[in-house]
């Protein structure tokens with residue numbers, strides 16, 4: 001066997017036994033590198049007599065091309081195998097189930113506030129807001145509750161102290177949402193808007209009072225309508241429509257019980273019909289009544305306090321406790337867990353984020 005034939009065979013074996021690109025590269029260098037076997041064969045050409053040089057040169061070239069092609073093909077095969085191995089190794093199993101997500105949910109108070117917005121929105125009411133820290137004028141005086149009026153005592157007010165811990169500047173945590181009436185009416189006058197004015201205002205209210213059924217912080221909804229010619233009958237119709245849409249039944253009677261609020265005249269407390277069956281409360285026509293809020297025709301003094309002409313305009317206002325509405329509608333027996341952030345309670349009474357109130361259906365258009 002000629003030298004060249006031996007070289008060809010050995011090279012072929014060396015390529016075949018190369019397990020990876022690095023090993024193959026070593027084989028390439030050993031045969032085709034500067035000092036490689038084939039290269040030295042080429043170099044030896046010069047030492048041969050001219051007649052042998054041509055045929056030997058051609059033979060070396062044939063072997064060189066063969067080995068070069070073999071190495072190239074093997075390199076490609078090894079690269080493909082390496083890529084496949086890497087892809088198999090890095091594969092992500094997308095069939096695995098996703099990690100369970102913590103679901104956020106809507107607190108019953110928020111849910112009821114959304115329902116109230118939807119129902120009153122359908123009745124033509126816009127939504128307004130006011131600050132939690134109020135001045136004496138908006139929380140009391142403008143609402144026809146002057147200093148030393150006994151009604152101030154009824155409110156168990158939280159007074160805000162100044163930096164020295166003293167009397168402060170008369171600011172309070174609002175004891176009801178009625179100061180928003182004043183703020184919106186002031187804007188109504190300032191911007192010379194035309195009646196009707198029809199809005200609700202919801203939010204936190206504060207009273208220094210705490211037991212089974214009272215929390216120092218609670219939520220109220222305020223409603224106000226100013227329109228020429230509105231009467232107590234419109235007030236009653238509006239609240240009847242609301243109560244029926246909110247509780248989703250048409251047979252709920254309303255009772256207006258004469259009462260007193262300094263900012264309304266006449267004033268009434270609103271009761272809805274209910275019954276007790278085996279200790280369970282049912283809203284709807286029955287033998288009993290439940291109070292849900294206060295209301296009345298706006299006292300002309302309040303209209304005068306904000307600069308409205310009480311001889312031309314009149315209106316009505318109402319106020320209700322949002323926690324109470326939530327408890328009655330969703331059968332929540334105790335007020336206090338509403339603010340305890342107990343996950344078990346929240347899971348029991350909460351609402352899904354997509355649980356959009358559909359109560360608007362019940363409201364006449």
Ligand code: PHE
Pocket residue numbers: 175176177178222261264294295296317318319320
């Ligand atoms: N602001 C009253 C309260 O908190 C409720 C009310 C509002 C009564 C509007 C009449 C009209 O008790």
